[in-house]
Amino acid sequence: MYAKRFEPIVDKCGEIIEYLMSSPDMPENAELQFKIRLSIEEAVENIVRYAYEGGAGYLEAATSLDNGMLTVSLTDSGTPFDPLAKPDPDITLSAEDRPIGGLGIFLCKQLMDDIYYNYKDGCNILTMKKGTSASN
Amino acid sequence: MNVTINQEGNKYHVVLDGRIDTTNANQFQQDLTPLMEAANADIEIDCSAMEYTSSQGLRIFLMLQKSVMAHSGKMVLCKLQPQVKEVFDITGFSNIIKII
Numbered sequence: 001m002y003a004k005r006f007e008p009i010v011d012k013c014g015e016i017i018e019y020l021m022s023s024p025d026m027p028e029n030a031e032l033q034f035k036i037r038l039s040i041e042e043a044v045e046n047i048v049r050y051a052y053e054g055g056a057g058y059l060e061a062a063t064s065l066d067n068g069m070l071t072v073s074l075t076d077s078g079t080p081f082d083p084l085a086k087p088d089p090d091i092t093l094s095a096e097d098r099p100i101g102g103l104g105i106f107l108c109k110q111l112m113d114d115i116y117y118n119y120k121d122g123c124n125i126l127t128m129k130k131g132t133s134a135s136n
Numbered sequence: 137m138n139v140t141i142n143q144e145g146n147k148y149h150v151v152l153d154g155r156i157d158t159t160n161a162n163q164f165q166q167d168l169t170p171l172m173e174a175a176n177a178d179i180e181i182d183c184s185a186m187e188y189t190s191s192q193g194l195r196i197f198l199m200l201q202k203s204v205m206a207h208s209g210k211m212v213l214c215k216l217q218p219q220v221k222e223v224f225d226i227t228g229f230s231n232i233i234k235i236i
Contacts, residue, residue, distance in 0.1 A: 013158050034188065034219045041190050045158050091228025095201045103191040103227050110226045 003062035009048050009076075016044050016061050020072060025065035027132035035111040036070070036130055042104035043074055043083075043126055051078025051124065068133055069113075074126045081124060082117045084109070137186075139167035146209075147178045153185040156193030165196045172200055177209035184215035194227060201233050212236055 002023045006012050020026075020040050026033065047059055060075040083105045089098075108115055114129040137154040148171060156164050171179055189197075197213075204211045212234045216224065224230045 031219060038188070038190060038223070041157060045190075045192075089227075091226075092231075093228075095198065095205060095232040098198060098228075098232060100198055100202075101191070101195045103194055107191055107223070107227065 001062055001064050003060060005058055005060045007058035008056045009059045013045055013048050016059060017041055020061050020063060023063040025063040025070055027070065032130065032132060036072070039108040039111045039128055040072060042108050043128065046083055046104060047074060047076050047078070050081065051076040053079065065132070068131060070130045070132050072128045075123050077123050080119050083126065084115065084117050137164050139164065141170060146174070146176050148174070148180070150179060150181040151185070152181060152183055155188040156186070157188065157190045158192050161192035161196060164193065165199070168196065168200055172203040174209065175207045177204060177207065179204060179209060179211040181211065181213045182215055183213050183220065184217070186220055187217065189220055189223060194223070194229060197229065197233060
């Protein structure tokens with residue numbers, strides 16, 4: 001398991017993303033890396049911004065690889081919050097009617113193969129999976 | 137992210153170079169302020185050197201599209217890299233922002 005605990009996490013978005021992208025579990029394929037990086041950025045940014053409501057706290061960032069399936073997991077002990085519970089944005093609306101924002105977690109859902117949320121032992125755990133063969 | 141804006145009358149030719157992410161989205165938004173305030177603007181944005189955008193970049197593109205429409209202008213993005221184009225596609229932005 002490739003894992004590191006970051007604390008505090010304020011202003012650490014970039015560092016956490018680079019740590020995860022440097023994992024030996026990451027695929028070398030540039031297109032896959034693009035999708036994984038974008039998903040990681042959206043998920044990490046959500047946690048850094050909202051989990052501790054500006055207060056101090058930690059984020060544990062980890063990756064693993066099992067049978068070609070990459071798993072990225074992000075754990076924090078902030079306010080219980082399921083980012084996946086929010087309805088997806090209506091992408092058929094006109095420019096006038098589209099609200100600004102609200103696309104981050106939707107992008108994770110679209111770009112990764114699987115994403116799920118657990119609340120366990122006082123922690124939010126967000127898990128994202130992506131197959132690492134180039135056809136993904 | 138480098139933003140270059142060349143203006144001739146109401147025509148704006150904009151070149152984006154680099155990445156838009158959480159670290160520079162605020163600067164990107166500031167750099168586009170002249171476009172958001174222009175009336176009847178005719179804007180072409182060359183995205184051939186834009187390597188990446190997160191949702192932070194998307195929100196600014198939507199803000200720009202809304203303000204251009206409110207100011208009776210028009211805007212087109214051109215030469216998007218395939219992966220960036222895919223991000224515009226899956227979020228429905230390809231339907232609300234003109235892309236050639």
